[in-house]
Amino acid sequence: xxxxxxxxxxxDWGTSNLRVWAMTGDGRALGxxxxxxxxxxxxxxxxxxxxxxxxxDWIAGPVTAIACGMVGARQGWIExxxxxxxxxxxxxxxxxxxxxxxxxxxxxxxxxxQDRPADVMRGEETQIAGFLARSPGWDxxxxxxxxxxxxVQVSAGEVVSFQxxxxxxxxxxxxxxxxxxHSVGGDGWDDAAFAEAVEDARAAPERLAARLFPxxxxxxxxxxxxxxxxxxxxxxxxxxxxAAARPYWLGQRVGLIGEGTLAGRYRAALxxxxxxxxxxxxxxVTLAGLAAAWAGIxxxx
Amino acid sequence: xxxxxxxxxxxDWGTSNLRVWAMTGDGRALGxxxxxxxxxxxxxxxxxxxxxxxxxDWIAGPVTAIACGMVGARQGWIExxxxxxxxxxxxxxxxxxxxxxxxxxxxxxxxxxQDRPADVMRGEETQIAGFLARSPGWDxxxxxxxxxxxxVQVSAGEVVSFQxxxxxxxxxxxxxxxxxxHSVGGDGWDDAAFAEAVEDARAAPERLAARLFPxxxxxxxxxxxxxxxxxxxxxxxxxxxxAAARPYWLGQRVGLIGEGTLAGRYRAALxxxxxxxxxxxxxxVTLAGLAAAWAGIxxxx
Numbered sequence: 001x002x003x004x005x006x007x008x009x010x011x012d013w014g015t016s017n018l019r020v021w022a023m024t025g026d027g028r029a030l031g032x033x034x035x036x037x038x039x040x041x042x043x044x045x046x047x048x049x050x051x052x053x054x055x056x057d058w059i060a061g062p063v064t065a066i067a068c069g070m071v072g073a074r075q076g077w078i079e080x081x082x083x084x085x086x087x088x089x090x091x092x093x094x095x096x097x098x099x100x101x102x103x104x105x106x107x108x109x110x111x112x113x114q115d116r117p118a119d120v121m122r123g124e125e126t127q128i129a130g131f132l133a134r135s136p137g138w139d140x141x142x143x144x145x146x147x148x149x150x151x152v153q154v155s156a157g158e159v160v161s162f163q164x165x166x167x168x169x170x171x172x173x174x175x176x177x178x179x180x181x182h183s184v185g186g187d188g189w190d191d192a193a194f195a196e197a198v199e200d201a202r203a204a205p206e207r208l209a210a211r212l213f214p215x216x217x218x219x220x221x222x223x224x225x226x227x228x229x230x231x232x233x234x235x236x237x238x239x240x241x242x243a244a245a246r247p248y249w250l251g252q253r254v255g256l257i258g259e260g261t262l263a264g265r266y267r268a269a270l271x272x273x274x275x276x277x278x279x280x281x282x283x284x285v286t287l288a289g290l291a292a293a294w295a296g297i298x299x300x301x
Numbered sequence: 302x303x304x305x306x307x308x309x310x311x312x313d314w315g316t317s318n319l320r321v322w323a324m325t326g327d328g329r330a331l332g333x334x335x336x337x338x339x340x341x342x343x344x345x346x347x348x349x350x351x352x353x354x355x356x357x358d359w360i361a362g363p364v365t366a367i368a369c370g371m372v373g374a375r376q377g378w379i380e381x382x383x384x385x386x387x388x389x390x391x392x393x394x395x396x397x398x399x400x401x402x403x404x405x406x407x408x409x410x411x412x413x414x415q416d417r418p419a420d421v422m423r424g425e426e427t428q429i430a431g432f433l434a435r436s437p438g439w440d441x442x443x444x445x446x447x448x449x450x451x452x453v454q455v456s457a458g459e460v461v462s463f464q465x466x467x468x469x470x471x472x473x474x475x476x477x478x479x480x481x482x483h484s485v486g487g488d489g490w491d492d493a494a495f496a497e498a499v500e501d502a503r504a505a506p507e508r509l510a511a512r513l514f515p516x517x518x519x520x521x522x523x524x525x526x527x528x529x530x531x532x533x534x535x536x537x538x539x540x541x542x543x544a545a546a547r548p549y550w551l552g553q554r555v556g557l558i559g560e561g562t563l564a565g566r567y568r569a570a571l572x573x574x575x576x577x578x579x580x581x582x583x584x585x586v587t588l589a590g591l592a593a594a595w596a597g598i599x600x601x602x
Contacts, residue, residue, distance in 0.1 A: 118518035206506040217419035
């Protein structure tokens with residue numbers, strides 16, 4: 001950073017939000033600016049202006065921005081085609097986005113795809129690359145909780161396979177758009193109810209479908225609180241995910257990316273199964289992944 | 302029916318809709334009038350007027366109406382408390398709703414509740430009673446498909462146990478309020494994809510959570526059609542229901558109440574498991590149940 005101008009910009013551009021960090025040449029973040037102009041509400045020709053509006057005076061002179069996330073989807077700024085697994089995340093040829101601003105160069109990192117079972121990711125590959133940049137040689141399974149939680153098998157620096165679970169979105173749809181909305185409202189939580197429900201669903205996943213409506217009926221008949229119902233719904237869905245993802249975590253060490261509330265629930269659920277978990281901060285590995293990509297671009301320049 | 306005046310009125314009053322039939326003394330329906338003034342949009346003091354508006358000149362002189370459904374919920378016209386199973390459906394004391402119209406008497410049928418696992422129904426008990434009125438001595442398991450599908454064990458004229466599955470509402474929430482909405486749009490359908498998905502979920506229910514996002518990814522990567530994705534989503538959810546409801550249908554004969562599209566899917570799924578299915582028309586058994594209740598009230602009068 002010279003005279004208030006960042007050496008480069010790190011950009012995490014998802015469906016709903018845009019986040020831009022001013023970065024130093026050695027990978028430190030000096031500041032963060034955010035916007036709600038996510039990819040979902042922008043036409044291709046609007047991305048450049050949205051980035052400039054969010055970054056403000058960080059785009060005053062020549063600067064390079066490295067971006068990951070849905071900005072590289074077919075409906076984004078420009079498509080950054082998926083890299084098929086097994087492969088190292090990020091590859092070595094980010095896609096250059098078209099720009100009109102003199103001196104501004106924007107590189108968009110590709111997502112990853114898997115042929116069978118069909119699956120895709122955009123954004124998580126950058127976190128995986130960042131995790132590996134910080135822990136070279138790490139082998140194992142990563143879990144990236146979110147609306148769409150990813151389980152990722154990593155070996156020898158490559159993503160070998162991965163699987164997406166819509167658990168977070170399922171929780172939102174059930175608690176917002178079904179009769180359960182009357183039973184799980186508010187922000188209440190009950191750790192014991194969560195733990196019990198994870199175990200119920202993990203141990204007998206074939207009974208999951210029978211366990212949803214009782215969340216409503218227990219309230220009607222027995223006065224079950226919204227806090228218990230809410231924690232139990234979350235536990236049932238995460239337990240069902242653990243049942244399905246068993247081949248990923250059984251007998252493995254798990255790298256959990258994220259340190260917020262949701263990641264804490266995954267950690268509790270995994271540790272209850274005796275799985276050793278190491279956590280990494282999501283933003284830190286995102287920035288490490290973008291920094292690795294920036295270094296690669298600079299080397300090739 | 303004398304001089305254009307029905308002998309009584311049969312009323313099916315759910316959360317979203319109100320349906321009123323003009324009935325003869327021997328249980329034939331002479332006409333049906335419907336309204337969108339369901340229980341969900343009415344305050345207690347508005348029910349009488351909504352019924353009169355819908356029934357029109359059928360409420361010209363003294364008349365008795367027999368009503369089932371959410372009209373008897375705590376938030377309805379007047380609460381008709383649940384009858385706890387095991388018990389015969391309907392009981393013998395419907396709740397009289399308060400009315401101001403001279404000559405109009407309205408009787409609301411109670412729902413049923415189950416202590417453990419907690420469960421409730423309102424409306425289905427009338428269909429069960431109607432099914433039994435038409436087939437005295439019938440023992441077995443009834444399946445009542447809907448937004449909330451009910452599985453009901455019936456023996457010696459009593460409901461022994463039952464279980465509610467939110468399968469229909471889950472399908473609507475997933476196809477309307479998650480990323481799958483981009484993949485399952487329209488009305489398309491694929492019978493083979495449905496059958497395969499039912500079997501996938503029934504045979505390996507522990508993998509259900511892993512099978513949702515591929516409905517999206519198969520479209521992105523391999524061009525899977527919306528018709529296939531839609532049928533497959535429905536099949537996965539009905540298959541998961543069959544896995545959980547296995548103690549209900551295994552080795553049983555199943556009485557399926559309903560003859561529409563949804564009931565047809567349940568029939569196909571059950572017959573694929575070798576389960577013999579006999580169907581009954583939902584409206585016919587609703588009317589038979591209401592007629593049985595009307596006859597009981599007349600006897601006691």
